[in-house]
Each structure stands twice: as C-alpha cells, then as structure tokens.
Amino acid sequence: MNTEPMVTRTLADGQPALWFEMRFDASMQVMWKHLTDPAKLKYWFPCELDILPRVGATVTFKVHRERPVEGTVLEAAKPRLLAYTWDEEILRWALEDDDGGSLLTLTNTVREGQDIARSAAGWHLTLMGLDDYLNERPLGQNPALWDEYVARYEEQFAD
Template identity: 40%
Template sequence: MNPILTRSDGRSVLRMERRLAHPPERVWPALVEPERLADWFPSTATIEQRVGGRVEFGFGADGTVTDLDPPRLIAFTWDTDHLRFELRPDGDGSVLLLTHAFDDGPGAASFAAGWHTCLAALGLVLDGRPGEDPGLDHRALHEEYVDVLGLLEPVVTETQGGWEVALERQLVHPPEVVAPLVAGLDGRWELPEGTGHGARVRHSRTAATAQERDRARVEVPAAVAALVDRLPVAQHA
C-alpha cells in the first residue's frame, strides 16, 4: 500500500496506493456507481457526477464533488474529510492513489487499516468476486499502521510553567476494557472521543525543566506501550 502520512494546512493527509489488475476504464465504474461502491466503499454512496454535485452517504454528513475527470480522477468531501481517488495506467492494469485529508491525526491508523481492507475488497470486486472476505485482520492492520505511520511520537507543548508531553493513541479495544487498566496509573490519563473503532487514550505529563521534559518524551510513549501490552490478547485476534 505504501502509506504516507503528512501534514498540510493544519490537517493530516494520508496517501495510499494499490495496483489493480484492470485498466482505468474498467475500474472507474466501481468508483462512481452506487451499486458498485456498495461492494467495497465504507458506506453506501450516491454521487452526482459533476463538480459541485451532491454525494449522499449512508452515514455522516453529505458531501460535494470537488474534482472530476473521468476516468482519471474523482474527489469529494465527506463530512469534514476530503477524499481523492486518482487512477493512472500501469501496464495492462492501473494504480489507484487514495488521498484522505482529515483533522483527527491520532485516528490515522484506523483510517489506514480501514482503507487497506476496503481497497482489498475493491480488488475482489473488479476480479468478479464481490462479497468475498478479503481475509484481513483489521486489528492487526491497525497496530501495524500505528508503527508504520509514526504515531508513537509524543507531542511536546510549551506551557507557562514548562512543558506538557502528551501522546494520544487510538486503540482497537472498547472503552470498558481500557478504562479499568488506566485507573491508578501514574501521570494523567484520559479517554477522549476517538474514531469509534475502539477506545482513545491520552497520556500526558508535565515537566518544569528540560531534563524532565526529555525524560517524559521517553517515559510517556513507554507507559502507553505498557498499557497496550496489558490489553487482552484475544482482542488483537
């Protein structure tokens, strides 16, 4: 998939590529036709195929088509997110580049794992096997993308009294599993709202000196990693 996560205009931007064994003209209907989208896209979607056209989803706010160049490009908004699908020929097949811009940086691994599964399903649809299970473990993919996308680095923020060192981490386990494990742990632990695919944990510590700050930059990720290690193994399956 060659995932790349960057920042642009204050937003997270995830880029993922997948080679498909079909030319752009064959792939295009699966990107724009409701009955084809239903076989692989994360929601039902009806697209009015013109720039400025409405996109109706099965959940979340409706979107608007922002770019359209059949059979090469379609882009549209979905609630506050922006999705861009670009096709380019590649031998007797094509390469699909997905660009997803969003505000929830810590949720990037959930989005990447979800798109990985969706694009695998798209490949099956194009091969004439709609509805077939891609056989992927979403939870395992999520944990892999946490590492690949560099989501284990804490954020250091200067405060009036020194610094705050914080790491916000999306998990694959439900809040009722995570909450008892963070109770009584050192430092500040919160369970903010996440992507809805599991609990979100935020761990932070304050530092009054540069030495304390640098120590916290090591200890905060280590504490979050220790929490993940304590989560039930069955939840990773």
C-alpha cells in the same frame, strides 16, 4: 493480483492526510465505474454512496441506522480524477494507466485529532476488498484482521 496498498502519512494542502497507492489489473475506465456507480460501490465501499461525478454535485453517504451525511464533489475528470468531501474529510481518487491495468492513488485528508491508524486500517481493508471484487474473489475484508492492521499502522505512524 493480490497485493496490498502502500500507505504513507503525509500532508495535503497543509492538513494531515493518508496517501494510499495500489495497482489493479483493471483499466482506468473499469476503475472509474467502480468509483462512481452506486451498484458497484455497494460491494466494496464502507457505506452506501450516491454520487454524480460532476464538480459541485452532492454526494450522499448512508450508513446503516444513521442519518445520511452529505458531501460535495470537488474535482471530477473522467476517468482520471474524483475528489469529494465526506464530513470533515476529503477523499481524492486519482487513476493512471499502468501496463494494462491502472494505478490508484487515494489521498484521504483527515480531520485534526482523528485516529489516523484506524483510518489507515479501514481504507487498507477497503482497497483490498475492491481488488477482491474486481477479481471475483470472496471479499477479503476480514474483520479478524482489523486489530492487526490498526496495530501495524499505530507502529508505522508512531511519532
């Protein structure tokens, strides 16, 4: 399945947020492994991520040549829900059974003033990369598409 995520600008607990929904041809259990196993995350997540999916556990984000950033697991209910902080943002991953596959909903609560179009483009390409990885295709995180997606979301989110 080579679909794109549906992306909406919204509010989460009164804060600006992006809401992504995408169907995958993998079970919730397989998706959970791809959300929590550093050996799988390294292929599709935007940075190196070390996570123990337990409420209160520390999450470590490592970006090449930068100091690691730590977050905290806020919610964890295998294999349906995982939420954690990343700097000033919150990522909330929810999974549902969907006709032999799963429906992933990502809510990205962003900080005030953040360039929401760039965030939307980044997660859009990241989720498509996850789909490519799950389906053993070359990763479709083509940097040449970056400007195209940023422009798309600037137009979509224009006030």
